[in-house]
Amino acid sequence: MHGLMMDSPLLTSSLIVHAARHHGDTEIVSRSVEGPIHRTTYAEAEARAGRLAKALVALGVGESDRIATLAWNGYRHMELYFGVSGLGAVCHTINPRLFADQLAYIVNHANDRYIFLDPSFVGLLEGLHERLPGVEGFVIMTDAEHMPETSLPSVLCYETLIAAQDEGFDWPRLDENLASGLCYTSGTTGNPKGALYSHRSTVLHSFSCCTADHPLAISCREVVLPVVPMFHVQAWGIPYAAAMAGAKLVMPGPRLDGESLHELLQAERVTITAGVPTIWLGLLDYLAKTGKTLDHLDTLLIGGSAAPLSMIEAFEEDHGVEVIHAWGMTETSPVATTGRLKRKFLNLPRAEQRKIKVTQGRALYGVETKIADDAGQAQPHDGQASGQLMVRGPWVASAYFEDPAASAAAFDPVGDAAGWFATGDVATIDADGHITITDRSKDLIKSGGEWISSIDLENAAMGHPEVAEAAAIALPHPRWGERPLLVIVRREAGRRGR
Ligand code: AMP
DSSP: OOOOOOOOOOOHHHHHHHHHHHSTTOEEEEEOTTSSEEEEEHHHHHHHHHHHHHHHHHTTOOTTOEEEEEOOBSHHHHHHHHHHHHHTOEEEEOOTTSOHHHHHHHHHHHTOSEEEEOGGGHHHHHTTGGGOTTOOEEEESSOGGGOOOOOOSSEEEHHHHHHTSOSOOOOOOOOTTSEEEEEEEOSSSSSOEEEEEEHHHHHHHHHHHTSTTSSSOOOTTOEEEEOSOTTSHHHHTHHHHHHHHTOEEEEOBTOOSHHHHHHHHHHTTOOEEEEOHHHHHHHHHHHHHHOOOOSSOOEEEEOSSOOOHHHHHIIIIIHOOEEEEOOBOGGGOSBOEEOOOOGGGTTSOHHHHHHHHTSOOEEOTTOEEEEEOTTOOBOOOSSSOOEEEEEESTTSOSSOTTOHHHHHHHHOOOGGGTTSEEEEEEEEEOTTOOEEEEEESSSEEEETTEEEEHHHHHHHHHTSTTEEEEEEEEEEETTTEEEEEEEEEEOOTTOOOO
């Protein structure tokens, strides 16, 4: 017997419609690419996202078409998150820090029809557009006054495009399992792989972000500043979750240095922020140099790479900001764990609490975690046994986008791990569920939150006629987390290279 409850689909459009209706005057503040601070509200964001959706429909964009973005965190990017997915198309966020070859591969593999780009990325695409034959047009995210001179073909201006449409888009009642977002990860060997989020997974991930023990725990009383870029796993879900809660959002644009972040954190009275350790080192340096304080910030989410103990101590002891360490991946939408201490640990001495806080946290409801050996045999959660970390849940990917070979490798583990996603991280899990990442089985180095392939580095070195053997290894680094060290064996004199 089925329950007798309404079958309302979980749609991304419902988040912005809710925010506009019930938190219409709550602000979205952005440091614009043009320079000045821009202020808008959820009511205006919903109206403009609707105009954008109408404009895309007028361009012939329909269900499941991919629309790419190359943009910093800002209000227009937020409108794309909602306007594109809300009409039933797929918002494909691209990481502009990737190499040209990877960018071309991603755009062509995704079959992107239009690319929306900040003016700062015009030069990048001018050098690339000839390799992107499927792209029908490039929409520059600015107004007519700031349109740059460009050799890009089929160029449109964002503000002119949406100004041609009226307000009042009738958001369609889509199937909640339709794709809403696409994000490629280079956190695997070989070509980047696409994680294809659905409306349902995005809304469920947003619900999670708004629960009390989540590292973000977003409510309508919070002011949230995602330092993590909107091209990295949907800014860890913050734009969608903030709309669900009706929280004020502060978008830092391209300026992620300590001084610029401090200015926004203080001026906009930010209470929650999130990003990778490298960013926070920049902020801590700035605070140490200037003696400035953080007067409103309550919570800082560190993820993407391991949070160093010294960083947790500096924020908590010197600045009164609670650090919550979390683990996640592009394939897990991404937030999968929380480092919020359980009640039974609240009376422990600080040093003991920090031993828990440096772990990668324990699974949030909705994500199941376990460790397994190479044969897929589940290992005990005793804090000692280690194995590859396996996860599953409604916001964990079930396959890579149009990549059966890569999908088979990651999503089809054997034994007890069948039906789970093999993360490539090696970990222990203790009796309280705290995960400690001890190693990585993937041949990659993570530097400042971005991936470097050791195999690519080794192949490049091996291409040199005087190199006989090469190995790239990750070295710990105070600013970047890890940096590559290339070790080579010289080819004997007289012998030719490959
Ligand atoms: P990405 O998909 O690019 O976000 O990278 C995900 C990977 O980053 C994970 O598989 C881990 O290797 C690493 N990672 C993410 N969060 C953490 C963390 N808190 N501590 C250590 N490594 C992390």
